[in-house]
Amino acid sequence: MKKAYLYRLYPREEQAALLQQQLDVAREVYNACLLERREAYRMAGVTLNYYAQANQLKAIRRDRADIAAVNFSMLQAICRRAQRAYTAHKLVRAFDVLCHEDLAIKNMVRNHALARSISDAAWGQFIAILVGKAEGAGRQTVAVHPRDTSQTCVCGELVPKDLSERWHHCPRCGLSLPRDQVSAMLIKALGLEMLANKSGLGSSPQAPTWPAGACVA
Numbered sequence: 338m339k340k341a342y343l344y345r346l347y348p349r350e351e352q353a354a355l356l357q358q359q360l361d362v363a364r365e366v367y368n369a370c371l372l373e374r375r376e377a378y379r380m381a382g383v384t385l386n387y388y389a390q391a392n393q394l395k396a397i398r399r400d401r402a403d404i405a406a407v408n409f410s411m412l413q414a415i416c417r418r419a420q421r422a423y424t425a426h427k428l429v430r431a432f433d434v435l436c437h438e439d440l441a442i443k444n445m446v447r448n449h450a451l452a453r454s455i456s457d458a459a460w461g462q463f464i465a466i467l468v469g470k471a472e473g474a475g476r477q478t479v480a481v482h483p484r485d486t487s488q489t490c491v492c493g494e495l496v497p498k499d500l501s502e503r504w505h506h507c508p509r510c511g512l513s514l515p516r517d518q519v520s521a522m523l524i525k526a527l528g529l530e531m532l533a534n535k536s537g538l539g540s541s542p543q544a545p546t547w548p549a550g551a552c553v554a
């Protein structure tokens with residue numbers, strides 16, 4: 338079993354000033370990342386990837402001693418966070434309802450090594466940002482039970498695949514698409530069904546539980 342400990346810090350005055358300085362730099366870099374993304378898209382229709390921004394960090398650190406004083410990995414993490422926030426912002430603007438897998442359940446049912454992988458942590462952070470932004474904008478998010486979402490066709494047929502198989506081909510209805518795309522279609526269908534059931538519009542026998550707290554990650 339792994340435990341986490343939380344300590345409250347009581348920094349001295351000069352330590353507090355140093356921490357504040359680092360927070361100020363973090364905020365400035367984060368805002369600059371977001372601004373550059375918005376401008377690149379507005380002016381050239383370009384969506385910047387993470388590396389386009391992270392690769393500028395070294396040059397910026399040469400010019401700015403205060404930014405050079407901040408841990409490099411932290412600056413990279415800020416670039417990633419800005420990328421996720423920007424993507425979440427675009428999704429929330431474009432769609433009224435956003436369906437995603439319930440990661441709390443997913444982590445419980447998957448094996449521990451996988452559940453703790455970095456990609457899961459990144460995805461978890463993205464979903465948390467997305468859900469927060471959606472709430473602020475009055476959009477709905479639905480957390481869908483992740484059971485068999487990669488092994489089922491939209492027609493309901495079970496189509497088993499191991500992780501290396503990236504293509505979905507259904508022997509029953511003939512649907513042939515990349516597996517992630519089919520999973521997304523299925524998650525959307527399940528999410529909309531949950532919404533319909535919740536509002537009393539549907540009468541499907543499958544009624545996944547509404548995960549308490551899942552929408553306020």
Ligand SMILES: [Zn+2]
Pocket residue numbers: 490491492493494507508509510511512
């Ligand atoms: Zn099918």
